[in-house]
Amino acid sequence: MLDVKQAHVVTQWPADRPLNVCRFDPQGRYVVVGAEDATLARFQLSDGAKVLFPGGHQTWVFSLAFSKDGNTFVSGGGEGKIIWWETATAAPAPLRSIAAHKGWIRSMAVSPDGALLASGGNDLVVRLWNMSDGAAIRELSGHEKHVYSVVFHPNGTTLFTGDLKGAVKQWDVATGQLLRTFEAKPLYAYNDGQGVDFGGVRGLAVSPDGKWLAAGGLHKASNPLGAVHEPIVCLFDLASDKPEPVRQQIAEGVTQGIIWGLRWLSDGSLMGVSGGGSGGFLIFWKPDADKDYYRFALPSLAREMDLHLDGLQVATVHHDRHVRITKLAAKT
Amino acid sequence: MQDANYACRSSEHTLARRSFLGTLAATATGAVAGGLGIFSSPVIAQQLKSDQKRVVVINMHGGLSQLESWDPKPGTDTGGPFLSIPTSVPGIQISELLPQTAQIMQHLCLLRGVNTSEDDHGKGRFMMLTGRRQMPGLDFPEMGAVCAKTLMPETSDLPGHIVITPGGGGGRGNDSAYLGPKYSSIQLGNGNPPPNTALPGGLTEQSELARHDFRRQVNERFLNRRRTAVTEAFTYSYEQALKLMQKKDVFDVSKEPAADHERYGKHDFGRHCLLARRLLESGVGFVQLAHSNYDTHNENFNFHIEQMAEFDRGFSCFVKDLADRGMLESTLLIVLSEFGRTPNINHYAGRDHWSRAWSVCVAGARFPRGVAFGKTNDKGTEVTEGQCDHGNLFHTYLTAVGVDSNGSFNIDGRDLPIADPSSKMIDGLLT
Numbered sequence: 222m223l224d225v226k227q228a229h230v231v232t233q234w235p236a237d238r239p240l241n242v243c244r245f246d247p248q249g250r251y252v253v254v255g256a257e258d259a260t261l262a263r264f265q266l267s268d269g270a271k272v273l274f275p276g277g278h279q280t281w282v283f284s285l286a287f288s289k290d291g292n293t294f295v296s297g298g299g300e301g302k303i304i305w306w307e308t309a310t311a312a313p314a315p316l317r318s319i320a321a322h323k324g325w326i327r328s329m330a331v332s333p334d335g336a337l338l339a340s341g342g343n344d345l346v347v348r349l350w351n352m353s354d355g356a357a358i359r360e361l362s363g364h365e366k367h368v369y370s371v372v373f374h375p376n377g378t379t380l381f382t383g384d385l386k387g388a389v390k391q392w393d394v395a396t397g398q399l400l401r402t403f404e405a406k407p408l409y410a411y412n413d414g415q416g417v418d419f420g421g422v423r424g425l426a427v428s429p430d431g432k433w434l435a436a437g438g439l440h441k442a443s444n445p446l447g448a449v450h451e452p453i454v455c456l457f458d459l460a461s462d463k464p465e466p467v468r469q470q471i472a473e474g475v476t477q478g479i480i481w482g483l484r485w486l487s488d489g490s491l492m493g494v495s496g497g498g499s500g501g502f503l504i505f506w507k508p509d510a511d512k513d514y515y516r517f518a519l520p521s522l523a524r525e526m527d528l529h530l531d532g533l534q535v536a537t538v539h540h541d542r543h544v545r546i547t548k549l550a551a552k553t
Numbered sequence: 554m555q556d557a558n559y560a561c562r563s564s565e566h567t568l569a570r571r572s573f574l575g576t577l578a579a580t581a582t583g584a585v586a587g588g589l590g591i592f593s594s595p596v597i598a599q600q601l602k603s604d605q606k607r608v609v610v611i612n613m614h615g616g617l618s619q620l621e622s623w624d625p626k627p628g629t630d631t632g633g634p635f636l637s638i639p640t641s642v643p644g645i646q647i648s649e650l651l652p653q654t655a656q657i658m659q660h661l662c663l664l665r666g667v668n669t670s671e672d673d674h675g676k677g678r679f680m681m682l683t684g685r686r687q688m689p690g691l692d693f694p695e696m697g698a699v700c701a702k703t704l705m706p707e708t709s710d711l712p713g714h715i716v717i718t719p720g721g722g723g724g725r726g727n728d729s730a731y732l733g734p735k736y737s738s739i740q741l742g743n744g745n746p747p748p749n750t751a752l753p754g755g756l757t758e759q760s761e762l763a764r765h766d767f768r769r770q771v772n773e774r775f776l777n778r779r780r781t782a783v784t785e786a787f788t789y790s791y792e793q794a795l796k797l798m799q800k801k802d803v804f805d806v807s808k809e810p811a812a813d814h815e816r817y818g819k820h821d822f823g824r825h826c827l828l829a830r831r832l833l834e835s836g837v838g839f840v841q842l843a844h845s846n847y848d849t850h851n852e853n854f855n856f857h858i859e860q861m862a863e864f865d866r867g868f869s870c871f872v873k874d875l876a877d878r879g880m881l882e883s884t885l886l887i888v889l890s891e892f893g894r895t896p897n898i899n900h901y902a903g904r905d906h907w908s909r910a911w912s913v914c915v916a917g918a919r920f921p922r923g924v925a926f927g928k929t930n931d932k933g934t935e936v937t938e939g940q941c942d943h944g945n946l947f948h949t950y951l952t953a954v955g956v957d958s959n960g961s962f963n964i965d966g967r968d969l970p971i972a973d974p975s976s977k978m979i980d981g982l983l984t
Contacts, residue, residue: 238630239898257898259628280627281634299634324858325634343858367858415846416719416821417856446615448851448901477901496901522900540900 223488223533225505227551228517231534233543234269236262240538242284242525246308247291249529252536253308254544255282261296261306263313264544266534274313277304283342284328288352289335295352297326297340305355319355321348328370328425333377337394341368347382349394359397363390366418370425370436381434383422385409389436389457404464405455408438412445419445424493426483427459433508434459437480437493440471452478452495456508470506472513478502484528484535486549490514494526494537503535503547519545606918606954607833607884608700610682610841611868614719615848616674618894618904620933621648621857623912624665631896631932634854642923650861653869659923660876662982664913666927666939667946669892672906674848677891682728684947685973696950698729698736699971700839703956710796711803714738715832717825717842723748731964734786738841739797743821744828746804750797765795782965803835804828816870823867830874833884847890850903872916885918885954889946896933910936913946918953919983926982944976952978 238256245252253263253274261274261282278298287294287308293316296304301324305317324343331338331352338350347361347368366385373380374391379400383389387409391400409420424437434457439450452475455466470491472478477498484492486505493504501523505515521541528535535547625648626632637646640658647655647663654661671677676687683693694702701713716726716738723745726738739747752761772788802808806828817823825842832840844864849856868888875881893911894904910929916922927939941949951958951972958978961968 239900257634258630280636283634300636414720415848416860417846418859419852446846446848446851446856448903 222551223486223549224551225486225490225492225503225515225517225549228503228535228547228549229552230520231546231548232269233520233545234264234271236271236542236544239540239542240524240544242282243527243536243538243544244285244287244294245527245529245534245536246287246294247289247530249531250291251308252527252544252546253285253294254538255285255296256542257281259298261285261313263308266546272311272313274306276313277306277315277318278302284326284340286329286331286338288331289333295329295338297321297329297342299325301326301342301344303329303338303340303350303355317355319350321350322346325367327368330371330373330380332373332394333375337373339371339373339380339382341371341382343367345384347371347380347392349380349397361390361392361397361399363399364388367421369421369423372425372427374427375429375431381425381427383425383436385418385421387420387422387436387438387455389422389425389434402464403434403436403455403457403466405436405438405457405466407440407453407455407466407469408436410440410442410445412442415444415446417445419450424454424480424483426485426491428485428489428491428508432459433457433485433491435470435483435485435491436466437483439479440469448477448498450477450479451475452480452493452497452504454480454483454491454493454506456491468508468511470511470513472502472504472516475502475504475516480504481524482526484526486528487532492526492528492535492549494523494535496522496524496540501537501539503537517547519547605706605836605838605883606704607837607880608696608704608839608950608954609829609833609884609886610696610839611886611888612678612682612841612843613847613864613888613890614843614845615890616677616892616894616906617847617888617890618849618853618857619665619910619912620894620896620904621650621854621861623647623663623914624929624933625649626896626931626933629932631898631934633898635857645923645925648861650857651865653865654872657869657872657876660872660881660916661924662915662920662922663925664915664927664939664941664946664979665925665929666936666941667893667911667913668936668940669908669911669943672892672908674891674906677906677908680943681889681891681946684944684976686943692730694730694732694736695728695738696947697726697738697839697841698732699951699956700954701729701736702732702962703951703971704954705838709836709838710800711832711835711837712739712793712797713838715837715840716740717744717828717840718742719821719825719843719845731969732962733782735789739793741804741828744806744825746801747797750794750801750804752798765791800835803832803837806831813870816866818863818866818870820863820867822863823870826867826871830871833875833880834878847894849894850899850905851901853894853898853904854902875917881917883918885920885950886916887950888914910934915950915953920953921982921984926979939979941979942976944973945979948972948976948978949982953983 259278280299284297387405389403454470456468478495501519625637640655697714705713723742729737892908958972
């Protein structure tokens with residue numbers, strides 16, 4: 222039974238390099254991780270057995286997404302390739318490779334019906350692909366800065382994409398038409414003294430009922446180059462015409478924190494994963510409150526997370542070269 | 554030996570006096586009004602054009618990552634996520650973040666074996682710009698002041714030491730140490746012309762010239778008996794201000810063609826590079842500009858994507874234009890920082906300060922073209938070949954533009970070495 226206040230780390234497995242990204246397979250058997258190198262790793266949830274997936278990428282893997290049935294997954298790399306893999310194979314090798322973007326592919330998502338793959342990255346373009354054969358379907362242009370996040374609406378008809386400047390665009394999947402732009406301005410700052418853009422939509426999630434769009438990242442960036450900032454979530458009401466967030470959800474005291482991923486839980490809570498000066502956190506908000514109602518401290522700085530299909534297990538990946546499985550329930 | 558005597562019969566004084574008298578004559582005939590400054594003549598201007606060496610320093614403020622620029626190590630634990638790309642010189646690869654620079658590698662010389670052993674921003678900057686370690690109670694002139702003193706004709710209408718600052722500000726720098734304020738920088742805040750270079754409203758050019766004539770006559774009488782570095786600097790500041798007013802168009806980058814603004818990039822760094830080109834072509838001997846900020850303890854890779862893209866465009870256009878216009882033979886261009894960045898990637902995906910193995914890029918003068926000199930190990934943690942430090946670099950820069958770096962300035966009768974006498978230029982590098 223979901224009870225975030227009883228959250229505890231169930232297990233952890235070591236990896237060879239600091240980790241950047243993770244995804245559970247939809248059948249609930251594995252968690253796949255990408256790291257600060259070109260090789261993916263698959264961990265079996267039942268016993269932690271690790272299998273490496275080499276030979277696909279030339280550099281770091283930034284994004285992962287599973288097919289609806291979980292039999293295949295795709296990885297997006299810093300060289301701009303999307304690679305298709307067979308999930309449960311004992312001898313991993315790329316099934317398909319496409320030159321998808323110029324530069325990093327920062328985020329990918331598969332549509333709820335499993336037909337489409339969306340990808341976005343540093344070339345400012347969002348692309349839709351046929352998940353089954355990798356055929357290009359359309360390009361969505363309009364972002365002025367790097368695309369950091371992509372996520373489908375639960376009904377599959379629209380796609381949300383967020384960028385470095387905090388612009389979250391909603392696209393019609395069938396036509397590619399831009400429907401509207403949400404302005405998550407608190408997630409972005411230009412630091413004149415340091416001459417740098419900083420922030421971005423690092424996490425993006427639509428509630429299962431389609432009511433809320435949550436965009437996460439950082440604010441209070443008084444020293445971007447020195448990691449002085451705190452995590453924040455901008456909450457948008459999708460039924461409203463307003464492009465501005467209806468609520469800014471914060472986590473006071475999580476210094477040097479950034480929201481790297483967001484998931485909606487079965488009780489209506491929003492869960493974010495954040496790094497921070499003193500480690501990592503899973504942070505929990507209710508949609509009707511600005512402040513978090515609970516935060517769970519992780520042993521090391523966390524960089525990404527995913528929620529298992531059971532709604533209780535959370536995979537987090539860390540700079541200390543470990544993937545951890547946390548259960549959002551009492552110990553048994 | 555570079556003479557800086559303040560005795561009444563110094564050659565410097567004599568020249569200034571001759572020029573002053575010439576100016577009076579020119580003023581009497583109206584030749585100065587709206588024209589060149591008081592120390593100019595067509596013969597000197599022509600000589601300046603043909604002989605003058607120039608130096609440009611681009612300071613990558615905060616500490617550029619050598620791994621994301623000149624010395625990439627892709628596929629290693631320390632290499633980060635970026636790939637390396639081939640350049641116009643077979644065998645030399647640089648970061649994929651510099652695609653336009655890669656196309657002009659035939660003009661560049663990469664110094665990949667820099668080891669300065671100093672990880673403090675202020676101290677590192679001091680070392681790279683003076684060629685010496687900071688020591689209590691001692692100050693040394695920065696490269697700009699040294700170049701202004703050694704490269705610029707005393708008769709130049711323009712200041713010899715210009716610093717284009719990335720933000721606002723302006724005025725004079727405090728960077729000439731014992732060479733005196735005459736050689737300290739004139740700072741152009743964000744590339745804007747020096748302030749107060751237009752005549753106040755209601756003051757005619759004729760009355761302005763008359764004011765200066767009167768000032769000069771009074772000053773000259775005083776200086777005949779009491780000439781010191783301070784009085785000279787005081788007098789020089791007036792003359793320089795007058796010259797700046799007469800030459801203010803030199804600082805107006807908006808007069809450069811729109812197509813060049815577009816090519817260089819419509820951001821501050823592109824504009825500053827274009828201004829530097831304009832200043833060099835006008836006869837300024839030393840220009841320093843900066844690109845900010847590379848002190849990327851946090852999210853090193855995200856910040857380098859953005860910063861390097863700006864740099865790549867402006868820098869590559871600048872070098873190409875200097876080469877196309879035949880100026881690289883007489884111009885030394887240096888891209889430096891106070892240090893490099895750690896091979897280790899920290900938990901914020903940042904890189905910290907690292908001075909034991911990093912890179913400097915140079916182009917022009919007597920430096921060889923299309924060369925990577927020096928080497929680091931596979932992970933970029935140590936220099937394995939061609940090691941050099943700030944002192945070696947300073948000697949080599951000056952030698953490359955024809956200055957005897959083992960010589961001395963004579964300051965009030967004391968010989969002060971131009972560069973650190975305990976160091977020397979890099980062996981076997983210059984052509």
